[in-house]
Amino acid sequence: MIFDYEDKIIQIKIVYYGPAMSGKTTSLKYLFSYLGKEEKLESIESTVGRTLFFDFGVLQIKGAEWSLKFLLYTATGQDFYAGTRPATLNGVDGIIFVADAQTEYLEQNLRSWGELKVLFGIDIYNLPIIISLNKYDLENGKKLKKEEFIQYIDFEKFKYLSFNKTIALKGKGVLDSFQQIIGFIFPQLTITLNPEI
Numbered sequence: 001m002i003f004d005y006e007d008k009i010i011q012i013k014i015v016y017y018g019p020a021m022s023g024k025t026t027s028l029k030y031l032f033s034y035l036g037k038e039e040k041l042e043s044i045e046s047t048v049g050r051t052l053f054f055d056f057g058v059l060q061i062k063g064a065e066w067s068l069k070f071l072l073y074t075a076t077g078q079d080f081y082a083g084t085r086p087a088t089l090n091g092v093d094g095i096i097f098v099a100d101a102q103t104e105y106l107e108q109n110l111r112s113w114g115e116l117k118v119l120f121g122i123d124i125y126n127l128p129i130i131i132s133l134n135k136y137d138l139e140n141g142k143k144l145k146k147e148e149f150i151q152y153i154d155f156e157k158f159k160y161l162s163f164n165k166t167i168a169l170k171g172k173g174v175l176d177s178f179q180q181i182i183g184f185i186f187p188q189l190t191i192t193l194n195p196e197i
């Protein structure tokens with residue numbers, strides 16, 4: 001978080017993180033298109049729409065005195081470009097961990113989660129995180145539940161961790177996740193997202 005006292009702007013960095021193809025880019029694209037700012041989102045992707053490095057966009061919310069400037073990123077889930085992920089996470093204030101809720105992806109989810117733990121060490125327990133169990137619309141097979149996921153992480157050690165079921169493709173839960181992460185970062189603040197901002 002960076003405080004610019006001269007222009008009265010607080011800069012906050014939020015990263016969508018998670019395994020390959022879990023729906024990180026889809027989530028961020030939905031958020032920007034909901035706010036009518038799709039042209040503000042830059043994606044560095046391959047010809048088949050896979051994220052090569054990251055997607056990046058800025059949302060600014062004007063307050064009475066201070067403004068909030070959100071720098072929003074997705075990290076690439078492709079392991080070939082895994083080396084870029086620590087740079088994307090540098091200086092992050094909150095993470096939206098987009099998991100693929102299909103049970104057969106449990107291992108990939110946990111591997112990606114494990115990377116965060118290695119990168120942040122014990123600092124991870126103080127980091128605001130929303131776990132977005134995505135692709136909840138898919139009918140085939142069982143879905144990963146919060147109760148199951150918490151068995152694999154030291155859930156009680158985290159200060160700011162919550163879960164959300166999402167369908168990024170339809171935008172379901174995407175705004176909730178974003179509002180929840182802001183709520184963790186600024187507990188006193190109520191932000192209503194609407195397309196006018």
Ligand SMILES: Nc1nc2c(ncn2[C@@H]2O[C@H](COP(=O)(O)OP(=O)(O)OP(=O)(O)O)[C@@H](O)[C@H]2O)c(=O)[nH]1
Nearest residue numbers: 020021022023024025026051077078135167168169
């Ligand atoms: N059915 C369904 N498909 C989804 C959902 N969210 C994303 N997808 C699809 O999953 C695929 C991957 O989505 P992306 O948003 O590109 O995933 P990503 O996490 O950015 O992938 P990488 O950048 O390659 O790591 C795309 O075909 C999306 O349309 C969802 O909620 N439901």
Ligand SMILES: [Mg+2]
Nearest residue numbers: 024025051074
């Ligand atoms: Mg992507």
